[in-house]
Amino acid sequence: MTKQVSAASVRQKYLDFYKARQHALVPSASLQPENDPTVLFTTAGMHPLVPYLMGSPHPLGKRLVNSQKCVRTQDIDEVGDDWHCTFFEMLGNWSLGDYFKKEAITWTHDFITRELGFDPQRLAVTVFGGDDQTPADETSYEVWRAIGYPPERIFRLGRKDNFWGPVGNSGPCGPDSETFFITRDYCAKNDPNCSPACNCGRYVEICNNVFMEYNKQADGTFAKLPQPNVDFGMGLLRVASIMSGSSSVYESDIYAKAMTYLHQTAPGLSVKSQRIIADHLQAAMFAISDGVTPSNVGAGYIVRRVLRRAFRLANQANLEPHYIDAIVDGFVTVYSSHYPELDKKRNAIIHEMRDEEQKFAKALGQGLKHLEKELGRMDAGETVISGQLAFFMFETYGFPLEVTQEIAAERGMTVDAEGYEKAYAGHQAKSRAAGEKLFKGGLSDTSMESTRLHTATHLLHEALRRVLGTHVEQKGSNITPERLRFDFSHPDKMTKEQIDAVEKIVNEAIERSLDVHLENMTVDDAKARGAIGLFEDRYADRINVYFIGDFSTEICGGPHVRNTRELGKFKIQKEENGRRHQIYRTTAAW
Secondary structure: OOOOOOHHHHHHHHHHHHHOOOOEEOOOOOOOOOOOOOOOOOOOOOHHHHHHHOOOOOOOOOEEEEEEEEEOOOOHHHOOOOOOOOEEEEEEEEEEOOOOHHHHHHHHHHHHHHHOOOOHHHEEEEEEOOOOOOOOOHHHHHHHHHHOOOHHHEEEEOHHHHEEOOOOOOEEEEEEEEEEEEOOOOOOOOOOOOOOOOOOOOEEEEEEEEEEEEEEOOOOOEEEEEEEEEEEEEEHHHHHHHHOOOOOHHHOOOOHHHHHHHHHHOOOOOHHHHHHHHHHHHHHHHHHHOOOOOOOOHHHHHHHHHHHHHHHHHHHOOOOOOHHHHHHHHHHHHHOOOOOHHHHOHHHHHHHHHHHHHHHHHHHHHHHHHHHHHHHOOOOOOOEEOHHHHHHHHHHHOOOHHHHHHHHHHOOOEEOHHHHHHHHHHHHHHHHHHHHHHHOOHHHOOOHHHHHHHHHHHHHHHHHHHHHOOOOOEEEEEEOOOOEEEEEEOOOOOOHHHHHHHHHHHHHHHHOOOEEEEEEEEHHHHHHOOOEOOOOOOOOOEEEEEEEOOOEEEEOOOOOOOEHHHOOOOEEEEEEEEEOOOEEEEEEEO
């Protein structure tokens, strides 16, 4: 496996392999999560499938496959090394209470060895070794042995390495079984017990089968799930790069045009900086194409951060004005056959990026004024700019430490770099803690409170359309057990009379005790029956439509109550302009 392998060919082989085994193809969901308020972006293939993993029937059946676009920023400081990216594609297949460990593991091995051509002698696998909470996964171990793996290449690891979930304190979880490519025959750390748990680089993960067979309960005990599921994931670029004999995903065909351009136009930048520019523009491109524009809140703030990080590095290299166009076009070309929306939205994507670049340039100018003011306040003879001030310049105005150091040097001063790093590390710790807090919930966030509020979004959506007009469209939502936030398109802020009217309509629908029921149908049938939905390309051939009496008909994945009488009194707490382009937010609770 030394010839370069295209990511597109791997993706197609994977989809074809599982479609031949009766898996229905699910289009990639938007990067804006629809049914999981605990994350800012879709970070894995399972996120759009949360209601179905919890037991709701999927409109396409019990066997599913797709290639899901994902954005993760938890490891953003590692982006630019050989394997970490902000944006990536996750190949996934699922069994929703259908086949289980034997079929899942056998098909995984067959695909990797027969379709992709991996040498079975260069593969190792892991299984859960068991502990005092849940027993060892002997079934997976025996399946790998039956396939032909010797005991020395089947590693029994602990809960940290081979047990997935639950995401929160309770919920679905289970052992997993990972497959690794063996890069060399020795451990770089000379550890005689080297295993895939060792971070020496000898073992590179290819894919992972998660077997959701337990439900961790509130008291900490584990009970068997009535519907065990299989959740498989494989990183597309990582596999294509290993097959090509590459030591980095940035050497793949996906990055070829962008990296060649940066090598030629920014030779003074480090390879890592070039990779960061390419990766961050790619991530922003996909996010913007899914409607996430740069802003100061939520997912929009992440887009702003990654763009400005790329802009800072581009400024250091004095890249020509149209570098954004060149890099975006490089990615659009290689992705257009699978994501045609990128080509359609190419001009809008570049417009958003250029607009943000202009705002960043303005922020730099304001930053210089602020820094000059702060320097003027320093005592005479003081020659060191504090690390706190240097970090403030970075966080608020986008000044890299190097820029502040250059300005200081021009004045015969220095910067407390150690203090800067300390402040930066503290910021990272707070961001990581906030991210972990945000992620808590996920599969386990199916409380009755959240279910009631999710159902209420249907009523609110319909009421807004009746009061403000049928131009109103949902642009996002965020639901916690305490309240719901509903983002919608509208040119003007709502008046008090309009808010009162919407609230009255919702409560009247609740008081009517309307039944809520699900119907599975084609997209054309859903349109004909007046279902509310964006009807974008990402919808599958068949979809779930929820009917709330004669009041609301909407495409959705759940969860929902059975009757509106379960909802109680509905109260709009506030309404505000949440994003530019006149997207308003209504926050409500009981």
